[in-house]
Amino acid sequence: MKRIHVVAAVIRGLDGRILIARRADTQHQGGLWEFPGGKVEAGESVEAALARELNEELGIRVTRSRPLIKVSHDYPDKHVLLEVREVDAFEGEPHGAEGQPLAWVAPRDLAQYDFPQANRPIVAAARLPDQYLITPDELEVPQLLKGIQKAVAGGLRLIQLRAPDMYDPKYRDVAVDAVGLCAGKAQLMLKGPLEWLGDFPAAGWHLTAAQLRKYAPKGRPFPTDRWLAASCHNAEELALAQQMGVDFVTLSPVQATQTHPDAAPLGWEEAQRLIAACPLPVYLLGGVGPGEREQAWQAGAQGVAGIRAFWPAA
Known part of the structure; x- marks a missing residue:
């Protein structure tokens, strides 16, 4: 069956x-x-x-757009390749030129609408920001919480609480405070045993590659009203993330990093190839910062993730 090439806009x-x-x-x-x-x-x-399509359907003229996500999806009766661009500047007043009802919806409310199955990753991409902050380790707790507060005040909307050197009870205490700092302003992603899930209902969960390998065959551990992410490093792990039904992934390392000096970098070309085969929002991680955001978009990524490049200066 021939794949139908479709373009769509997140306006x-x-x-x-x-x-x-x-x-x-x-x-x-x-x-x-x-x-x-x-x-x-x-x-x-x-x-x-x-x-052409947005002029015909909505009567608007696009003045600025960028790549957002590509999704291949097979329905029983149709195979589609959806190429999605984000449009944040246009001329004219959008109206249903073909009689179709329209709605302007807050990103967080998109999940309440019924979309075709192929659109699920697009809904996630539309709701996610283009930067993902991962907290540095080896910080004292007051310093860590102060940095999160500063990052939220600076507009960062997706934050992972990563503290591999903390023992479990201490991490849980910090997580409680971090949830409070992010409430209503940013989405906090926690790491740790899945047994903790019920204790932090407002937080999303970011799985390690080891957890992904262990739990992917069992499927998604909680409903789609909470964010689920995973750390991936190759095609096999990206496939497991899809099998598990995660909402987004990090793909690393793109370039050499101080944090993992022994890990062989993927390079931009290989990262782009892996993203092209993955119908999920992907944050590129490892040796990238806000300055590589545009390059990440052109490679098909949601955006960039990082520790040092994103952590607010003291």
Whole structure:
């Protein structure tokens, strides 16, 4: 069966809300909500197809867009390649030019709408920021909490509490404080035994590669209303993350790092190849910082993750 090439847009308004449209009942996956877009014609670039489709469907002219995510999905009756771009600047007032209902939705509320199955990673990508802070180890607790507070105040919206040198009860105490600092402002991702899941309902969970290998065959350990992520380093681990139904992954190391000097870096070319085969939002990690964000987008990544490059200066 031939794969249909489709372009779609995550259109962001000035207030951060995202525009979605409802498919006509007569269409494939009719009655469900979608991100506006349509088929890429033969010989047409993705950007040209996006501009044409959004003009026809919504009556707007795109003035700025960037790659967000690519998703291949096989329905029983149709195989699609969805190439998604984020549009954050356009001219005109969007309206349902083909009679389709539209809605401007806060990113956190997207999960309440019914989308086609292929759109699940796109919904995750639309809700996630483009930077993921991982806390440094070897910090005293007051210093660690102060840094998290500063990072949240500076606009970082996704933070992993990584403290491999802490013993379990101490990590749990710090996690309680970190949850409070992030409440309503940033999504906190915790690490640790899955037995702790019930104690931190507001937090997401970031699995180590070892946990991924152990638990992936058992499936997702909690419902989709909580974020689940995993650390990946190769194609096998990315496949396990998909099997488990995680929401996003980190892929590392892209370049040599101080933290893991012995790990062989993937390099940008191999990272791009791995991302192309993975229908999940991917944060590139290892020797990258905010300055590599644009390069990460062009490689197909959600954005960049890191420790030192993202940690606020004292």
